[in-house]
Each structure stands twice: as structure tokens, then as C-alpha cells.
Amino acid sequence: xxxxxxxxxxxxxxxxxxxxxxxxxxxxxxxxxxxxxxxxxxxxxxxxxxxxxxxxxxxxxxxxxxxxxxxxxxxxxxx
Numbered sequence: 001x002x003x004x005x006x007x008x009x010x011x012x013x014x015x016x017x018x019x020x021x022x023x024x025x026x027x028x029x030x031x032x033x034x035x036x037x038x039x040x041x042x043x044x045x046x047x048x049x050x051x052x053x054x055x056x057x058x059x060x061x062x063x064x065x066x067x068x069x070x071x072x073x074x075x076x077x078x079x
């Protein structure tokens with residue numbers, strides 16, 4: 001039961017991470033960036049820090065966020 005809860009929570013957090021902060025389409029030059037999540041020597045993703053309570057059906061606020069380490073290969077300008 002605990003494993004199911006953890007898997008469900010991780011699935012929800014992954015969905016929120018990839019779809020909640022999408023960037024708008026911009027006509028600016030160099031508007032496409034490239035990068036990846038940092039990984040250790042074994043190819044595992046670096047730890048992710050989760051702050052706040054992510055509860056289905058409840059509004060998120062400024063205390064709900066994820067901190068991840070990324071490797072930016074080519075930055076882009078944003079509006």
C-alpha cells in the first residue's frame with residue numbers, strides 16, 4: 001500500500017513538473033534552449049527537493065515548488 005502511494009505521488013509530481021511551467025511560444029531569436037537534468041556517475045538523476053503539499057484538487061501556492069539541478073547547454077531568451 002505504501003509503495004502504491006509513493007508511486008502515485010511521484011507520478012503526480014512528475015506530471016506537475018513537466019506540464020505546470022510551460023513556456024509560451026516566442027518569436028525572439030534564440031528562443032529554443034537545450035539542457036538536461038544533472039545525473040550522477042551511475043546515470044541516476046540528481047536528487048529533487050520537493051517543498052509544499054501537492055494534494056489533488058487543491059490550489060497550489062508559492063510554497064509549492066520543486067528544486068532540480070540542471071545542465072544548461074544553450075540558454076535562450078525569454079519574454
